[in-house]
Amino acid sequence: MRPGSAMILSMTGYGTGTAKDDSLAVAVEIRTVNHRFLDLHIRVPREYQFLENEAASLLRGAISRGRVDVSVMVTNPAADAFQINYDLAHAYLAAVNKLNEEYNSICGNAERTTVPDMARLLGLPGVLRNSDEAAMERAGDTAEKIVKLMKESLQTALESVLVMRRREGAALRNDMLQNLATIENTAGEIRRFSQNAPVEHFEKLRARLDRLLTQSGAQGAIDPQRLAGEAAILADKCDISEELARMASHIEQYRSLVDANEKTGKKLDFLLQEMQREANTILSKSDTLEITHRGISIKTDIEKLREQVQNVE
Numbered sequence: 001m002r003p004g005s006a007m008i009l010s011m012t013g014y015g016t017g018t019a020k021d022d023s024l025a026v027a028v029e030i031r032t033v034n035h036r037f038l039d040l041h042i043r044v045p046r047e048y049q050f051l052e053n054e055a056a057s058l059l060r061g062a063i064s065r066g067r068v069d070v071s072v073m074v075t076n077p078a079a080d081a082f083q084i085n086y087d088l089a090h091a092y093l094a095a096v097n098k099l100n101e102e103y104n105s106i107c108g109n110a111e112r113t114t115v116p117d118m119a120r121l122l123g124l125p126g127v128l129r130n131s132d133e134a135a136m137e138r139a140g141d142t143a144e145k146i147v148k149l150m151k152e153s154l155q156t157a158l159e160s161v162l163v164m165r166r167r168e169g170a171a172l173r174n175d176m177l178q179n180l181a182t183i184e185n186t187a188g189e190i191r192r193f194s195q196n197a198p199v200e201h202f203e204k205l206r207a208r209l210d211r212l213l214t215q216s217g218a219q220g221a222i223d224p225q226r227l228a229g230e231a232a233i234l235a236d237k238c239d240i241s242e243e244l245a246r247m248a249s250h251i252e253q254y255r256s257l258v259d260a261n262e263k264t265g266k267k268l269d270f271l272l273q274e275m276q277r278e279a280n281t282i283l284s285k286s287d288t289l290e291i292t293h294r295g296i297s298i299k300t301d302i303e304k305l306r307e308q309v310q311n312v313e
Contacts, residue, residue: 008258008265009313010168011035011066015160019152026149027073028055028157032165034311035067044072050143051150058151062158064263065313072150089127165313173258176308180258183275183301184251186294190282191244193290240282240291247278247298265312272306 011034018027040059044051051072059068122128254271257264279302283295 007166008169008173009162009165009263010172011165011265011311011313012168013161013165015157015162015164017153017156017158017160019149019156021145021149023076024146024149025075026146026153027075028150028153029071030154030157030161031069032063032066032161035065038063038065039067040070041068042070042072045074048072048074048146051147054147054150055154058154058158062162063313065265070154072154074146074150083128084122085127088124089121092121092124092127169312172308172312176258176305177255179301179304179308180251180254183298183305184248186298186301187244187247187251190240190291190294190298193288193294194240194244240285243278243281243285247275247282250275250278263313265309268309268312269306272302272309276302276306 011032013032014030016027016029018025020026038060040056042052042055042059044055055070055072059070250271254268254275257267257271276299279295279298283292283299286292286295
């Protein structure tokens with residue numbers, strides 16, 4: 001539905017369409033909002049239930065994700081609201097008169113006469129008809145004709161929906177790329193702080209041991225080789241270079257998917273889960289305030305992206 005374009009689609013959209021001929025008009029209204037899967041809700045008049053499958057088939061070919069509410073209305077603009085089937089009404093009256101005669105004959109009461117209630121007469125099946133049903137009978141309209149008008153109006157409504165979804169998608173793309181750039185910059189700051197981690201671990205460990213030796217009153221110097229070995233073990237446990245490398249890879253993939261010519265909502269959501277996992281690991285390994293603060297900032301920006309991705313098809 002978007003040939004030659006490379007753009008994400010929002011799941012928010014609205015559109016209407018109408019198609020008509022001399023005897024009938026079909027109007028379609030479509031509203032779409034976000035949903036994990038494709039969730040179709042199609043409302044058609046009871047006498048035109050055959051339109052539901054046709055509409056669902058067209059919608060599935062154009063929309064792959066989101067809740068889609070569709071309302072289909074069929075009217076006859078040239079007709080009155082209701083029409084009376086006089087032939088059937090006369091038949092009902094004739095049946096009442098005949099029953100009345102038979103009742104009087106059995107009961108021997110020739111003067112008893114039953115006056116029909118007009119309101120009840122109009123309520124009998126088939127007497128008062130919707131003008132659209134009557135118009136179809138007079139004009140000989142076929143199901144194929146109704147389907148053709150429905151498809152035309154639905155296609156018009158769909159085009160409006162897709163225009164809105166593209167427009168909303170473009171705004172989402174810009175917002176997501178801004179948040180992604182913030183995450184990338186913050187990860188770069190964490191990387192710079194982490195480069196000094198081995199030296200900082202060494203100095204912290206030596207200062208801690210010196211303090212313990214002083215408090216205990218022990219004599220002698222700390223073995224430099226043993227100190228260096230312990231510092232190396234501690235630095236390895238706190239190493240976040242792999243997490244930062246994977247975070248950078250996820251960011252690059254995310255940026256690529258934002259401009260991919262495919263439906264990317266679910267893939268983007270999965271990438272954000274992976275990015276959140278890396279951020280959690282970085283925080284669990286962090287022992288400096290500088291990295292901790294920036295790790296929390298990354299988690300916050302990832303949550304912003306996840307909220308935005310919930311509306312991406």
